[in-house]
Amino acid sequence: MIFIVVKFTPKPEHVENFPNLVADFTNATRAEPGNMFYEWSRSLENPSEYVLVEGFRDGAAGGEHVNSEHFKTFVAAAPDFLASTPLIISHEIDATGWSEMGEIKV
Structure with a gap:
């Protein structure tokens, strides 16, 4: 799995409505196979x-994401509402999804 965490800092005038600004992009990404x-x-x-946690099945799926029209549209628009360049950690990990935490059982 490709596991990605990205930190976004919107411009002050966009902090409260940021979820609305990324809603179409979010929905399109969630619909990717x-x-x-x-x-x-x-x-x-x-x-x-705002912190985005994302997972893609593999590198091919991640590649499809960054080559999608909705990603390109988001990348082009983002500088208009962001205060700084997003910070990212992207790494391939040996996992197929979330697992239960071993130290806490409920």
């Missing part, structure tokens, strides 16, 4: 920062 999850969160430490 190789997408396993695509989840946005807002940072507790910095409420102006």
Whole structure:
């Protein structure tokens, strides 16, 4: 699986409506056949920062994502509403999805 975490900092005037700005892109990405999850969160430490956690089946699926029209459209539009270049960690891991945490059982 390709596991990716990206931190986005919108411009101050776009912080509150950021989820709406990325909604079409999010929905299109979630509909991709190789997408396993695509989840946005807002940072507790910095409420102006949004964190995206995404997983793709493999490198081919990740490649299809970055070559998609909705990705290209998002990349072209993002500088208009972002305050800084997003920070990313992208790594191939040996997993097929989420697993239960071994240290906590409920």
